[in-house]
Amino acid sequence: MTEHSARPLRLGTRASKLARWQAEHIAGRLRELGAKVEIVLLRTQGDAQQSGPIAAIGAQGVFTKELQRALLDCQIDLAVHSMKDLPTEKVDGLAVAAVPIREDHHDALVAPAALAPAPTTLADLPHGAHVGTGSARRRSQLLAARPDLKVSGIRGNVDTRLAKLDAGDFDAILLAAAGLRRLGLEDRISQLLPIEIMTPAPAQGALAIECRADDQPTLAALRPLEDAAARAAITAERTALRKLEGGCLAAMGAHARVDGEQLSLRAIVLSDDGSQHVWVEDQAPTYAAVDLGTAVATRLLDQGAAELLRPR
Numbered sequence: 001m002t003e004h005s006a007r008p009l010r011l012g013t014r015a016s017k018l019a020r021w022q023a024e025h026i027a028g029r030l031r032e033l034g035a036k037v038e039i040v041l042l043r044t045q046g047d048a049q050q051s052g053p054i055a056a057i058g059a060q061g062v063f064t065k066e067l068q069r070a071l072l073d074c075q076i077d078l079a080v081h082s083m084k085d086l087p088t089e090k091v092d093g094l095a096v097a098a099v100p101i102r103e104d105h106h107d108a109l110v111a112p113a114a115l116a117p118a119p120t121t122l123a124d125l126p127h128g129a130h131v132g133t134g135s136a137r138r139r140s141q142l143l144a145a146r147p148d149l150k151v152s153g154i155r156g157n158v159d160t161r162l163a164k165l166d167a168g169d170f171d172a173i174l175l176a177a178a179g180l181r182r183l184g185l186e187d188r189i190s191q192l193l194p195i196e197i198m199t200p201a202p203a204q205g206a207l208a209i210e211c212r213a214d215d216q217p218t219l220a221a222l223r224p225l226e227d228a229a230a231r232a233a234i235t236a237e238r239t240a241l242r243k244l245e246g247g248c249l250a251a252m253g254a255h256a257r258v259d260g261e262q263l264s265l266r267a268i269v270l271s272d273d274g275s276q277h278v279w280v281e282d283q284a285p286t287y288a289a290v291d292l293g294t295a296v297a298t299r300l301l302d303q304g305a306a307e308l309l310r311p312r
Ligand SMILES: NCc1[nH]cc(CCC(=O)O)c1CC(=O)O
Pocket: 082, 083, 084, 085, 174, 175, 176, 177, 178, 179, 203, 204, 205, 206, 207
């Protein structure tokens, strides 16, 4: 671990608070292992364009593309992504060198601060309550559980969304528990939604540490951060996503639970309004994560998932 003493590893990150927390977290772990790390702030298209629904920006990978370009241009040596924002399409010349231990995978129901500390659950929300989320996956599953709810879009980083909630724009919003925990905002979680009601996005709560595929010193420095269980789970989830070709904007959820050497994958695809859905759950050994993801996606397609995925 001392080969890097001459030159620090340049770790690229977006400027959002969550991205910077994630970058500092990984930099800290690498420094504990003896590496020198320098943080490089980069601006991405997803950050620059904070108004309008994210679907309107169009392309996948709005949060990750610029960091990948900086890697390929050798401006930085590694990038830390929220893996759920990383398109499943492989990028030539780059590798996900490490998948660290995963944070909480749940989606969280968040109520306005004025209502704290009384915890609000999905079942507690009054008839016709107004819930904010920009995600088709969250919207469809919310409506499947509570067709009476009024669901509308919300954008911006975690702080911006919480401010809109607290200003009275919504009765509740949904956020990834992982982001709230990382930002020290876990006291804002009113309810962790069970995965049977709200199956998370593929790889939610997981980080991807990416570097150039031929950069041996950086690959070696990142190796100790790898968590085999997290890698197996996200591999199964992302294989299913890729096979469904739903992309990050589809009403699709997937979650793999790791139990020793055993992997259990649950995946769901819903219609836009939540009135129709198909779901599948299956098991396999952790070494067969790719096969499990493929098998689950195939069964979803056999049950009509393709007709539910919105063409884009
Ligand atoms: N696309 C936004 C995004 N990307 C990653 C996270 C949270 C952290 C994670 O899921 O790993 C969030 C915010 C959210 O969904 O609430």
